[in-house]
Amino acid sequence: MDLYDPLSRFLNFIITTLILFNVIPNSVLAIDDKYEKCSxxxxxxxxxxxxxxxxxxxxxxxxxxxxxxxxxxxxxxxxxxxxxxxxxxxxxxxxxxxxxxxxxxxxx
Structure with missing residues (x-):
């Protein structure tokens, strides 16, 4: 695969995005409990x-x-x-x- 090939760049982007979403802990994405109480x-x-x-x-x-x-x-x-x-x-x-x-x- 050529690194400059649009398809390979798109696939790299998708794989990187999927890895990031699996690595980021759910607590970062969840609504803060303090925010819920104070809002x-x-x-x-x-x-x-x-x-x-x-x-x-x-x-x-x-x-x-x-x-x-x-x-x-x-x-x-x-x-x-x-x-x-x-x-x-x-x-x-x-x-x-x-x-x-x-x-x-x-x-x-």
Whole structure:
């Protein structure tokens, strides 16, 4: 077989591809269990909350560090620099979160 023959190159490609797919472990191709657990949305009040935030019964490794949303009395709250904020709105398209200082919420 000539190495430059199109048929032999095609056969080499097929054999190499088959070997690679048999050598690559299934765990590399499988969906990560952490991804499955962290990709689910959770509900707080009337809001759907998702990554990069975490909350509900999601594990510590879900979401960005410091982006934990607490659902106290069906109102999403987030703590930033030791201050509690009430989440007013998640705008997922513009990636903007509107918040209000929780301490001032009842004393406008």
């Amino acid at each position: 689910s949305r959770f509900r707080c009040g009337n809001m759907d909350i998702r990554y990069p935030f975490r909350g509900g019964n999601q594990s510590e490794y879900c979401g960005y560090p410091g982006f934990k949303v607490d659902s106290n009395s069906d109102v999403p709250q987030i703590t930033i620099l030791d201050r509690n904020y009430r989440v007013l709105k998640f705008d997922w398209d513009s990636k903007i979160v509107s918040v209000a200082i929780q301490d001032y919420w009842e004393n406008n």
